[in-house]
Amino acid sequence: MPSAAVPGERFDVSPIGLVTRDWAWGDADGSGVRVCLLDSGVDASHPLVGGVDAAMGVIAGEDGDPIVVPADPVDEAGHGTACASLIRLVAPRVSLTSVRVLANGKNGTGAALLSGLDWAISEGFDIINMSLSTTHDKFRDRLRELADRAYFRRCVIVASAHNMPVQSYPWPFASVISVASHDGTDPMTYFYNPAPPVEFYARGVRVRVAWTGGRETLSTGNSFATPHMTAISALILSKHPMLTPFQLKSVLYLAAENVATPVGGLHADS
Amino acid sequence: MPTVNPPDLTQSRLLQSIVEVARSFYGAAAASVFLVDDQTGDLVFEAVAGKGESSLHGARFPAGTGIAGWTVMCGQPLLIDDVSDNPQFSRDAAESTGYVPQSIMAAPLFHEGDCVGVLEVLDRDSQPRCDLGDLDALGLLATETAAALALLVRLRSLESEFGGDNSAAGMPLLRRVAERLPTASAQVSATVTKLLAMADELLADGGASAGAVGA
Numbered sequence: 001m002p003s004a005a006v007p008g009e010r011f012d013v014s015p016i017g018l019v020t021r022d023w024a025w026g027d028a029d030g031s032g033v034r035v036c037l038l039d040s041g042v043d044a045s046h047p048l049v050g051g052v053d054a055a056m057g058v059i060a061g062e063d064g065d066p067i068v069v070p071a072d073p074v075d076e077a078g079h080g081t082a083c084a085s086l087i088r089l090v091a092p093r094v095s096l097t098s099v100r101v102l103a104n105g106k107n108g109t110g111a112a113l114l115s116g117l118d119w120a121i122s123e124g125f126d127i128i129n130m131s132l133s134t135t136h137d138k139f140r141d142r143l144r145e146l147a148d149r150a151y152f153r154r155c156v157i158v159a160s161a162h163n164m165p166v167q168s169y170p171w172p173f174a175s176v177i178s179v180a181s182h183d184g185t186d187p188m189t190y191f192y193n194p195a196p197p198v199e200f201y202a203r204g205v206r207v208r209v210a211w212t213g214g215r216e217t218l219s220t221g222n223s224f225a226t227p228h229m230t231a232i233s234a235l236i237l238s239k240h241p242m243l244t245p246f247q248l249k250s251v252l253y254l255a256a257e258n259v260a261t262p263v264g265g266l267h268a269d270s
Numbered sequence: 271m272p273t274v275n276p277p278d279l280t281q282s283r284l285l286q287s288i289v290e291v292a293r294s295f296y297g298a299a300a301a302s303v304f305l306v307d308d309q310t311g312d313l314v315f316e317a318v319a320g321k322g323e324s325s326l327h328g329a330r331f332p333a334g335t336g337i338a339g340w341t342v343m344c345g346q347p348l349l350i351d352d353v354s355d356n357p358q359f360s361r362d363a364a365e366s367t368g369y370v371p372q373s374i375m376a377a378p379l380f381h382e383g384d385c386v387g388v389l390e391v392l393d394r395d396s397q398p399r400c401d402l403g404d405l406d407a408l409g410l411l412a413t414e415t416a417a418a419l420a421l422l423v424r425l426r427s428l429e430s431e432f433g434g435d436n437s438a439a440g441m442p443l444l445r446r447v448a449e450r451l452p453t454a455s456a457q458v459s460a461t462v463t464k465l466l467a468m469a470d471e472l473l474a475d476g477g478a479s480a481g482a483v484g485a
Contacts, residue, residue, distance in 0.1 A: 079343055134383070135345060163406055217351070219348065223348065
């Protein structure tokens with residue numbers, strides 16, 4: 001955590017020089033970065049996942065309020081396992097923790113989502129992957145508070161943008177990194193979007209992912225673009241661990257395909 | 271929220287027309303709408319066009335089943351391309367629907383913040399396609415479907431309030447008057463009774479006049 005509380009006080013920083021992709025993540029493997037995956041759980045035994053460091057789940061406590069407790073590293077639905085396999089593909093040495101907030105195949109309750117997110121922020125994860133959102137307005141303000149709290153605790157939330165004309169959260173918040181899909185095939189290629197609220201486009205079309213029963217499948221959707229951005233962020237943080245979310249987002253911007261590689265003197269449209 | 275049991279005739283027609291549009295638009299082997307059962311979370315086939323059209327209506331699948339289950343969970347449109355390569359899925363699909371698709375595209379139906387169903391398209395035709403464009407279009411169609419379902423729910427609510435009969439649109443007013451009349455003062459009661467008698471005479475005259483005009 002930064003220690004400066006008054007102007008001029010010195011604190012630890014990861015200096016940002018000329019940002020190239022090699023500077024940003026060259027030779028990085030995600031070591032030392034703790035990633036939390038809020039989803040349907042993760043099948044830790046899947047070969048493409050390669051294990052998890054911890055598995056948690058949100059259940060109803062004695063008073064009925066949701067609480068986070070240790071859970072088996074399983075995933076009946078497969079959505080979280082698919083996302084985990086993509087994080088592992090790009091950033092193989094990250095520490096991965098699964099928090100199951102989507103229960104029994106039904107729409108996860110917003111309360112479970114809030115509880116899981118609150119727990120993950122308090123646990124000090126470097127990155128939280130949310131390939132999900134809630135469409136309930138009543139959770140918006142609390143989610144925004146949590147997203148802001150994460151932002152100032154050096155906890156980066158990477159969230160799937162919704163590609164339907166519905167209001168959903170937390171992806172439109174300025175304090176999170178929001179992700180939609182491009183149809184390229186390189187897992188390390190991503191684009192900055194100059195027309196927010198979607199900020200980045202990452203690989204999300206016909207992506208080979210882990211599936212239930214130890215199988216694999218080809219999947220398309222923003223759900224699968226988000227883990228790519230999570231993993232690229234993990235690579236950057238493993239090389240530059242003192243970056244704040246604000247600085248990380250700046251590095252992501254500077255190293256984006258359409259920003260780092262100008263076309264004809266102009267930056268390419270995404 | 272849309273209900274899955276018993277299906278309303280208008281809702282059935284609406285959903286059937288939507289899945290037929292979806293199937294035609296994508297040149298698909300099949301298109302279907304599932305609704306989520308409030309009580310069990312089961313996914314229930316409410317409309318099917320193409321493969322399974324004659325047999326799947328009303329069929330149920332446990333919560334979290336297949337791609338539709340994923341879609342309900344994460345609330346995002348999804349496209350899975352090689353499902354038939356998964357033996358478990360193929361076996362389950364063949365046993366339950368009699369058809370094993372190669373690709374499945376699905377988008378959620380939202381109602382007041384809840385995912386209440388899924389619009390699904392199986393095996394689009396072989397024309398060159400943009401996967402993201404197809405997925406976005408399905409999301410738009412799902413949004414329209416959900417809006418139409420919400421409108422139906424409101425219509426049902428209005429029909430229920432007015433007894434489903436426009437000619438009885440004044441019934442709630444008459445019921446309120448009937449409920450309050452016994453507790454009114456003698457003077458107010460006499461006035462209201464007189465007004466009702468006048469209304470009765472007026473309606474009787476109006477009916478006669480209308481009959482005369484019509485004749």
